[in-house]
Amino acid sequence: MAIQSRLGRRRLLQIGIGAAIAGCSSIRQRSRQGFGSHSLSPSALATAGFNSLAQVASRKGFFYGAASDYAMLSSDAQFAARYVENCRILVPENGLKWRALRPSPTEFDFTKTDWLFDFAVKYSLQMRGHTLVWHLSLPRWFSETVNSRNAERHLVHHIESVAGRYAGKVHSWDVVNEAIEVPDGRPDGLRKSPWLEFLGEEYIDLSFRVAAQADPEALRVYNDYGLQYDTSSHAAKRHAALRLLERLQAKGTPIQAFGIQSHLRASETRFNAEKLRQFLRDIASMGLKILITELDVSDQGLPADIEQRDRLVADAYREYLDVVLDEPAVIAVLTWGLSDRYTWLSEFKPREDGLPVRPLPLDENLERKPAWWAIAQAFDNAPLR
Numbered sequence: 001m002a003i004q005s006r007l008g009r010r011r012l013l014q015i016g017i018g019a020a021i022a023g024c025s026s027i028r029q030r031s032r033q034g035f036g037s038h039s040l041s042p043s044a045l046a047t048a049g050f051n052s053l054a055q056v057a058s059r060k061g062f063f064y065g066a067a068s069d070y071a072m073l074s075s076d077a078q079f080a081a082r083y084v085e086n087c088r089i090l091v092p093e094n095g096l097k098w099r100a101l102r103p104s105p106t107e108f109d110f111t112k113t114d115w116l117f118d119f120a121v122k123y124s125l126q127m128r129g130h131t132l133v134w135h136l137s138l139p140r141w142f143s144e145t146v147n148s149r150n151a152e153r154h155l156v157h158h159i160e161s162v163a164g165r166y167a168g169k170v171h172s173w174d175v176v177n178e179a180i181e182v183p184d185g186r187p188d189g190l191r192k193s194p195w196l197e198f199l200g201e202e203y204i205d206l207s208f209r210v211a212a213q214a215d216p217e218a219l220r221v222y223n224d225y226g227l228q229y230d231t232s233s234h235a236a237k238r239h240a241a242l243r244l245l246e247r248l249q250a251k252g253t254p255i256q257a258f259g260i261q262s263h264l265r266a267s268e269t270r271f272n273a274e275k276l277r278q279f280l281r282d283i284a285s286m287g288l289k290i291l292i293t294e295l296d297v298s299d300q301g302l303p304a305d306i307e308q309r310d311r312l313v314a315d316a317y318r319e320y321l322d323v324v325l326d327e328p329a330v331i332a333v334l335t336w337g338l339s340d341r342y343t344w345l346s347e348f349k350p351r352e353d354g355l356p357v358r359p360l361p362l363d364e365n366l367e368r369k370p371a372w373w374a375i376a377q378a379f380d381n382a383p384l385r
């Protein structure tokens with residue numbers, strides 16, 4: 001008890017996180033030796049001591065990481081240790097959104113994101129920024145304050161302040177997120193967001209230009225979802241996305257990459273590998289890099305049996321990654337969370353039977369699931385970048 005009182009819970013957490021991670025870092029060091037460029041079988045992966053998805057990914061030239069945030073990494077020592085063991089790039093799930101950073105029209109609160117950037121430096125993680133411009137997660141004052149007269153000033157000030165603060169420390173920014181919504185009535189497929197309403201389509205070009213000025217080093221990404229399946233809505237969205245990219249490039253917008261969020265459903269059978277390959281080729285043909293930015297697999301609609309569910313989720317990861325990792329323009333894969341202990345799907349896409357969802361590589365006890373092995377195997381089978 002004396003130790004607890006003297007050091008306080010926070011200090012113990014820091015020690016706990018440091019000690020837990022130190023153990024994992026040594027595992028990372030051990031497996032850094034690598035094993036040549038030949039593909040390893042699952043059992044070879046296991047016996048080779050590969051405990052890290054980032055390690056398996058980096059052997060083929062990919063970044064692997066996951067969304068997480070201050071709340072989890074600062075308070076859950078065991079999770080933080082597994083995070084550092086498995087990930088090489090960190091994207092704050094919510095920490096860099098307007099609602100988290102902007103308590104008022106004139107204030108910024110970088111306390112938690114500064115902690116995350118320090119955490120990334122301490123554990124040799126790259127940082128991804130998500131997201132500078134979005135129609136959701138806007139602060140409550142936004143709708144009462146921002147209008148067509150001042151929207152450009154607010155947009156520019158936000159991007160300059162946030163991207164400028166972390167300039168040189170960010171691998172890539174989701175500069176604009178989810179600007180397309182089909183069907184939503186507009187022929188060009190653009191989402192009727194406040195930004196479009198106040199500034200027209202030019203808000204997208206403006207956002208990328210300001211981001212390029214604020215942080216020239218970060219890769220500038222357009223990020224969106226609903227693009228991967230052989231359905232009419234996903235096909236329409238792929239078409240609208242390609243046309244948007246063409247319009248942006250025609251006007252010289254400094255966009256460098258496309259982020260495909262990749263929120264998958266294990267129960268979805270409408271998947272056409274060749275159509276997805278063609279979409280990736282079309283993006284790459286524009287000279288853009290591709291990031292898989294928010295990969296997870298919902299187990300809604302799957303049987304309750306955990307062994308069966310985990311296998312179907314793993315199959316969905318494998319089927320998807322076997323296609324996307326074949327595209328040379330793909331440089332990074334991030335899952336939207338690392339462990340079932342922390343997933344947005346629990347709240348946003350719960351199972352009808354009320355059972356805890358199981359979408360991610362680690363289970364709620366931070367143990368590797370079939371999904372972990374499927375992702376590792378996909379990286380190991382992928383062509384070298």
Ligand code: G3I
Pocket residue numbers: 093094097136137177225261294344
């Ligand atoms: O932090 C507050 C907490 O103080 C409060 O008590 C609680 C009350 O509900 O809300 C908490 O904020 C929630 C936040 O997540 C942090 O947990 C927000 O209500 C909730 O809306 C927010 O949801 C996030 C959602 O984006 C909206 O921003 C999800 O965690 C996050 O996973 C999800 O991520 C998005 C990507 O940014 C874009 N692509 C789709 C993806 C999934 O929707």
